[in-house]
Amino acid sequence: MKRRQRHMLLEKLETRRMLSSVIPVGEFRPIDEVGNNVANPTWGTAGDDLLRLAPTNYADGVDAPALPDDLSARDISNILNNQSDPSDPSQDLATLDANELTDFGYVFGQFMDHDMDNTPTGDVVDNIAVSPGDPIGPAALPFTRSITDPSTGTSTSNPTQQPNEVTSYLDLSQIYGSDQATADALRTFSGGQLKTSAGNMLPYLTTNYFTAAQLTQLNAYLGGEQNQGPLSMSSLFATGDIRGNENLELTALQTLFLRNHNMIASQLQADHPNWSDEQLYQTAREINIAQYQSIVYNEWIPAVFGASAMPAYTGYNPSTDAAIANEFSTVAFRFGHSLLSEDIARDGNNGQSVADDVPLSEDFFDPNLLNPADVVDPFTGETSTDIDAVLKGDADGISQASDLLAVSDVRDLLFGNAGAGGQDLIALDIQRGRDHGIATYNQLRVAMGLPAVTSFSQITSNVAVQQELEQAYPGGVNTIDAFEGGLAEDHVAGSDVGPLFQAIMINQFERLRDGDRFFYLNESFTPEMQQIFSEGDTLTKVIENNTSITNLQSDIFKFSASISGTVYAATGRGDFGRGSSGMSGITVELEDTDGDVLATTTTDRSGRYSFDQNSGPSDNPDIAPGINVTGTYDIVVEYPAGIRGLTADSTSTSASVSISRSGINVDNMNFDLGTGGVAQGHSCDFNQFFDGTHFNDDAGSMSVQSMLNDPSWWQTQS
Ligand code: HEM
Numbered sequence: 001m002k003r004r005q006r007h008m009l010l011e012k013l014e015t016r017r018m019l020s021s022v023i024p025v026g027e028f029r030p031i032d033e034v035g036n037n038v039a040n041p042t043w044g045t046a047g048d049d050l051l052r053l054a055p056t057n058y059a060d061g062v063d064a065p066a067l068p069d070d071l072s073a074r075d076i077s078n079i080l081n082n083q084s085d086p087s088d089p090s091q092d093l094a095t096l097d098a099n100e101l102t103d104f105g106y107v108f109g110q111f112m113d114h115d116m117d118n119t120p121t122g123d124v125v126d127n128i129a130v131s132p133g134d135p136i137g138p139a140a141l142p143f144t145r146s147i148t149d150p151s152t153g154t155s156t157s158n159p160t161q162q163p164n165e166v167t168s169y170l171d172l173s174q175i176y177g178s179d180q181a182t183a184d185a186l187r188t189f190s191g192g193q194l195k196t197s198a199g200n201m202l203p204y205l206t207t208n209y210f211t212a213a214q215l216t217q218l219n220a221y222l223g224g225e226q227n228q229g230p231l232s233m234s235s236l237f238a239t240g241d242i243r244g245n246e247n248l249e250l251t252a253l254q255t256l257f258l259r260n261h262n263m264i265a266s267q268l269q270a271d272h273p274n275w276s277d278e279q280l281y282q283t284a285r286e287i288n289i290a291q292y293q294s295i296v297y298n299e300w301i302p303a304v305f306g307a308s309a310m311p312a313y314t315g316y317n318p319s320t321d322a323a324i325a326n327e328f329s330t331v332a333f334r335f336g337h338s339l340l341s342e343d344i345a346r347d348g349n350n351g352q353s354v355a356d357d358v359p360l361s362e363d364f365f366d367p368n369l370l371n372p373a374d375v376v377d378p379f380t381g382e383t384s385t386d387i388d389a390v391l392k393g394d395a396d397g398i399s400q401a402s403d404l405l406a407v408s409d410v411r412d413l414l415f416g417n418a419g420a421g422g423q424d425l426i427a428l429d430i431q432r433g434r435d436h437g438i439a440t441y442n443q444l445r446v447a448m449g450l451p452a453v454t455s456f457s458q459i460t461s462n463v464a465v466q467q468e469l470e471q472a473y474p475g476g477v478n479t480i481d482a483f484e485g486g487l488a489e490d491h492v493a494g495s496d497v498g499p500l501f502q503a504i505m506i507n508q509f510e511r512l513r514d515g516d517r518f519f520y521l522n523e524s525f526t527p528e529m530q531q532i533f534s535e536g537d538t539l540t541k542v543i544e545n546n547t548s549i550t551n552l553q554s555d556i557f558k559f560s561a562s563i564s565g566t567v568y569a570a571t572g573r574g575d576f577g578r579g580s581s582g583m584s585g586i587t588v589e590l591e592d593t594d595g596d597v598l599a600t601t602t603t604d605r606s607g608r609y610s611f612d613q614n615s616g617p618s619d620n621p622d623i624a625p626g627i628n629v630t631g632t633y634d635i636v637v638e639y640p641a642g643i644r645g646l647t648a649d650s651t652s653t654s655a656s657v658s659i660s661r662s663g664i665n666v667d668n669m670n671f672d673l674g675t676g677g678v679a680q681g682h683s684c685d686f687n688q689f690f691d692g693t694h695f696n697d698d699a700g701s702m703s704v705q706s707m708l709n710d711p712s713w714w715q716t717q718s
Helices: 005-017 073-080 104-116 180-186 211-216 248-273 277-305 326-330 331-339 387-395 425-435 441-447 463-472 480-487 499-514 526-535 541-546 705-706 711-717
Strands: 088-092 121-125 144-146 341-346 353-359 562-570 589-590 597-602 610-611 631-638 654-657 670-672 694-697 700-703
Touching: 073 425, 073 463, 073 480, 104 248, 104 277, 104 387, 144 425, 180 211, 248 277, 248 387, 248 526, 248 541, 277 499, 277 654, 326 331, 331 425, 331 480, 331 499, 341 387, 353 562, 425 480, 441 480, 441 499, 463 480, 463 526, 463 610, 463 670, 480 499, 499 597, 562 631, 654 670
Parallel strands: 562 670
Antiparallel strands: 121 144, 341 353, 562 610, 589 597, 589 631, 631 654, 694 700
């Protein structure tokens, strides 16, 4: 480092120290976060009201749901969010995230969400009307309004507010709990460990792992673990958040960070045999949270919102309230519902499938699917795996696009396992915004310092979407639900979302960082703690430390891979392969192993072709184009008429290539086509037979020169 740079860095660190009261070694974050902010001890605690970025928009100014004259939330969802293929409605259109986000973009997003916010529902019913002919009907979709702060909703100057029932801070409350009773129930009170079940999995909600009193205490203030699936409670896992069993990918991350805690605690205990259980638990928790915060701020946020979206950290600011904003949890952070993929891949280290994909609609509240013993789940018929295969699968492909469209697994079949009927998650999101009296799209834009739009074309450059918005909102741009308007916006350059969602989310993540006295960069670590921290400060490292997976890209939130090569001409007697010239204008296809064409290209002037994650289109809109997942691809060269190839069928030639992870770039997948001379009229599988100097067949190997001198060879091979 140059001296000047170092000086500047030191200055920065010193400034930070002066601004902040750095947490000394041995002071730990309270489980309920009471007192994280010393002067305002309830800020960001469980039960604290969600704060507002914009004035409320209740229809009566106090409590009645907003936008009462708009179309029903389901009708709007049908117009704007329907991802099914119009020519085959049983299939969803395949879309790909424009920033090459892997499925971890949404899987980790949901995991974070369950750390930051939860506003449960109460008992006031406000069902969502369903129009005649809608296949999800004819009954209205059940909807219950959120619980409210009873001291609000009394007048227009005190409109209804909703509480956040979990701690706002990024403190892994989804692992440890947001209250002391839950945190205690999840601990073994020995060696600093959290409870596990066989195979290093989460503990089940049974008396094998908990006393009857503990089972009652687990998230009791929230009514206990949620279950909207086919299994009894005793088959579900216990987690720090009530939604831990909601889907397979989420539960895999819940398990991962539990294992990470226990691994760190064991490491600390090996170095400090005299440490108490409490010291081991708290220190392991502190490092686990630090690694998680590092992943959020150094990996997930830059991947989703762009590398320079967040202003630099300048230290703890006690006047910053880290509480979650209603517009964040009820609107902007639900953008992840658009990214969901319809199938959950389960891959081995080599990037190939180790078990069938699980349809998203079949994985809700079904932890049977996570079991290292490879058992068949009676509900889905799928074989279970350890978390390894699910996490590798999440790293191995690009998620759906961040746009208005949502897959039918959540737009029609949410929590509808095994023919149990379905819900529409997008309709719930729209209705929830109205329930919470969220400002309209334009009002919220103005509150965030953005100009109000005056036409649909100012929201998106996509003309079809402009027309659909007009159909969904005949009352004009001032009647748009904030959730739908935000999803429709053209994206900020480098980000997965438009200006409104970007502003809300950066505002939130800045407050969660600057207003957290225990933010990891504001804590003191011993050299040993620092060392353990650095060994797990990326999601890739955490997975590799706690599973059998070793073959992961370093930036697990992005997927890119390529296959390239040259199509050579054979220009004369014996002049093949390396000595030949490349052929331009040859058609080359990228295919999956079912023969679906995922992209088509033509060779350039040098005979070069190349495919990557941006190649396309595919020949079927329901199949994602390009190299968007790991697995095996076929490269197929099509000859123009008049050119004869040295291949088995003399009309095409192909080669198989396997991609085991993101970051793999396979070059020199070369092909040699015969254009004249000795090659004319002859056919053999050139790629298989020719290695550059020798032809190889079952009978042995023959050099080019001896082959040319031996006409009998031609006869046997032709
Ligand atoms: C399979 C995946 C997912 C399912 C099944 C799911 C389902 C749900 C459901 C049912 C709700 C409550 C809806 C309501 O009645 O208002 C909800 C809320 C929410 N979801 Fe998701 N979700 C998924 C993934 C995600 C992802 C990937 C994100 C973000 C990246 C996300 C963010 C949120 C947020 C912020 C809330 C509000 C939570 C609160 O504060 O109460 N979800 N989700």
